[in-house]
Amino acid sequence: MLQSIENYMNKLTKTSDGTYPLINPHTREKITEIPECTNEQMEAAIAKSEQAFQQMKVLSSAERSDILFKTSQLIEDKKEDFANTITLESGKPITFSQGEVDRTIQTLKFAAIEARKLEGESIRMDAAPNGAGRDAYTIFQPIGVVGAITPFNFPLNLVIHKVGPALAVGNTIIVKPAEKTPLSSILLANVLQEAGLPENAYQVITGDGPRLGKVLIDHPAVKKITFTGSPQVGKLIKSQAGLKKVTLELGSNSALYIDKSVESKIEEIANKAVVGAFSYNGQVCISTQRIYVHETVSKSFIEHFKIATEALKYGDPNDPSTDMSGLIDEKTQKRILEWIDEAVQDGATLITGGEKEENGVKPTILANVSTHSKVSCQEVFGPVVIINTVKNGEEALEAMNDSEFGLNAGVFTYDLPQGFHFAHELEVGQVLVNDLPTLRFDHMPYGGLKSSGYGYEGVKYAMREMVHRKFISMNYTF
Structure with missing residues (x-):
C-alpha cells in the first residue's frame, strides 16, 4: 500500500475507536485495517474545516483554479497508483479503474475551468417603478463547510464530483467515504496537499456511515450535505438536514x-x-x-x-x-x-x-x-x-x-x-x-426525479448548489 495512505490512516488511528478490516471484494482477503473514527474526531475535523475556510474563501478564483488543475496533473502522473488502489479496494477490473482515473482528471479540469467562470448577473432596477438611479448585480459567495458522503462503486470520481465543485467556489469539504472503499479518497488527500490546497480544506474521516454522517447532518457549522447512495438513506438525510443545503444522488433502474x-x-x-x-x-x-x-x-x-x-x-x-x-x-x-x-x-x-x-x-x-x-x-x-x-x-x-x-x-x-x-x-x-x-x-447536468435524487451534480451545476447568491444594489443618486 502506498505510504501516503498509511501515514494518513496512522494519524486517524491515534484517536480512533479501534479499526475494522478492509476486505478485497474479489478475493475476500483482508487488505488492511481502517480507523473507526469517533464522533469527536468528526467534530474536530469540522472545527478544522471551519478554520481552513477562512483561507479558502479569500483565495482568488485563479488560485483555486490553479490548485485544481495542478491536482489533475498530479493524478495523471500517478495514474497507475490511483487505478491500482481503486481495483484493490473495489474489485473493479483494472481497465474500468483506469477509465475512472481518466474521468477524475477530466472532472478536475472542468472544475478548474468553471472556478474562473462563476459569475452573477447585472439587473436593470429601472424596470420597476421608482427603481431608476441604481446599479445592481449579483455575486456568488462560498457557504463554508461541506459534508460529503460517498459510495463504494466510484471511490475516486464520485468523490471528485463533490470535492472539485466545493473547492472551486472556495468552500472546504469533509469526505465520509464508503466503509468498503476509503483508500482512494485518502490517496487524494496527499495529492491535493501537494497541489497547494490549504491544510484541512479537504479531510477524510473513515468509519461507520450512519453514525458519522449524523454528526455532519446535525452540526451547525456544516452548511451543505452532498450524498450519493440509496434512496432510503437519502430520504432520511433530507428529513434530518433542516435548513442545510442538500444534494442527493440516489438509485435508479435505468x-x-x-x-x-x-x-x-x-x-x-x-x-x-x-x-x-x-x-x-x-x-x-x-x-x-x-x-x-x-x-x-x-x-x-x-x-x-x-x-x-x-x-x-x-x-x-x-x-x-x-x-x-x-x-x-x-x-x-x-x-x-x-x-x-x-x-x-x-x-x-x-x-x-x-x-x-x-x-x-x-x-x-x-x-x-x-x-x-x-x-x-x-x-x-x-x-x-x-x-x-x-x-x-x-x-x-x-x-x-x-x-x-x-x-x-x-x-x-x-x-x-x-x-x-x-x-x-x-x-x-x-x-x-x-x-x-x-x-x-462529467460536465453535463446530472440529477434525478422521483426517488432518484434531489438537486444536481455535474461540475458547473454542483457549484451553483454550493454557494450563496448575494444581491447588491448601488443607489448612485443618493
Whole structure:
C-alpha cells in the first residue's frame, strides 16, 4: 500500500475507536485495517474545516483554479497508483479503474475551468417603478463547510464530483467515504496537499456511515450535505438536514427502448447495451437494467445480446482482459441470486446466467419479466438485465415510466418525432437519444426525479448548489 495512505490512516488511528478490516471484494482477503473514527474526531475535523475556510474563501478564483488543475496533473502522473488502489479496494477490473482515473482528471479540469467562470448577473432596477438611479448585480459567495458522503462503486470520481465543485467556489469539504472503499479518497488527500490546497480544506474521516454522517447532518457549522447512495438513506438525510443545503444522488433502474426503425443497427446496439448492463458487474447507478425492444427486432436483439454477454470473461480484476469480477460483498451476491430466483418463479425466462461464479454472479439475462419482480421494479445494482418485448413505442414509454426512479433513460430510434416524444415524456432527469442510459459525461447536468435524487451534480451545476447568491444594489443618486 502506498505510504501516503498509511501515514494518513496512522494519524486517524491515534484517536480512533479501534479499526475494522478492509476486505478485497474479489478475493475476500483482508487488505488492511481502517480507523473507526469517533464522533469527536468528526467534530474536530469540522472545527478544522471551519478554520481552513477562512483561507479558502479569500483565495482568488485563479488560485483555486490553479490548485485544481495542478491536482489533475498530479493524478495523471500517478495514474497507475490511483487505478491500482481503486481495483484493490473495489474489485473493479483494472481497465474500468483506469477509465475512472481518466474521468477524475477530466472532472478536475472542468472544475478548474468553471472556478474562473462563476459569475452573477447585472439587473436593470429601472424596470420597476421608482427603481431608476441604481446599479445592481449579483455575486456568488462560498457557504463554508461541506459534508460529503460517498459510495463504494466510484471511490475516486464520485468523490471528485463533490470535492472539485466545493473547492472551486472556495468552500472546504469533509469526505465520509464508503466503509468498503476509503483508500482512494485518502490517496487524494496527499495529492491535493501537494497541489497547494490549504491544510484541512479537504479531510477524510473513515468509519461507520450512519453514525458519522449524523454528526455532519446535525452540526451547525456544516452548511451543505452532498450524498450519493440509496434512496432510503437519502430520504432520511433530507428529513434530518433542516435548513442545510442538500444534494442527493440516489438509485435508479435505468430503462432503454430499442425501436424497429434501428433494425440495421441491432447487433451494434446489442453490443453497446451489454457494456451498459454489465460494466463493473452492474454496480453502477445508471446501469442499463431494463430493456424494452420492439417485437419486430426483439428476437434478433436477444440473440446478439446473449452472444456478447456469454463472451464476457470473469477473472482477476488486475488482468486487463477481465470483464467481470467479484461483487462488493457476499451479502450482495446472495441478494442478487435471490432476486433472480424470484423473477423466474414469477414467470420470467432465464436466457443466460443466474448462477454464482466464485465471488460474483454470472451476467444474467431475464426475458418477459413481471413488473412486480424486484429485478424490474427495484435497483439490482448487479449483473442482471431484463429484456421485455413490446408492441410499439407507446407501450415501451408507459413501461419505462412505471418506476419509482427517474435518473437516466435511453432510446434508440431513427424516427425523429418518436425521439422527441420520448425526450419530452420520459420521467427522468436525463434522456439519451441514440445512446445508452449508462452514458454520463462529467460536465453535463446530472440529477434525478422521483426517488432518484434531489438537486444536481455535474461540475458547473454542483457549484451553483454550493454557494450563496448575494444581491447588491448601488443607489448612485443618493
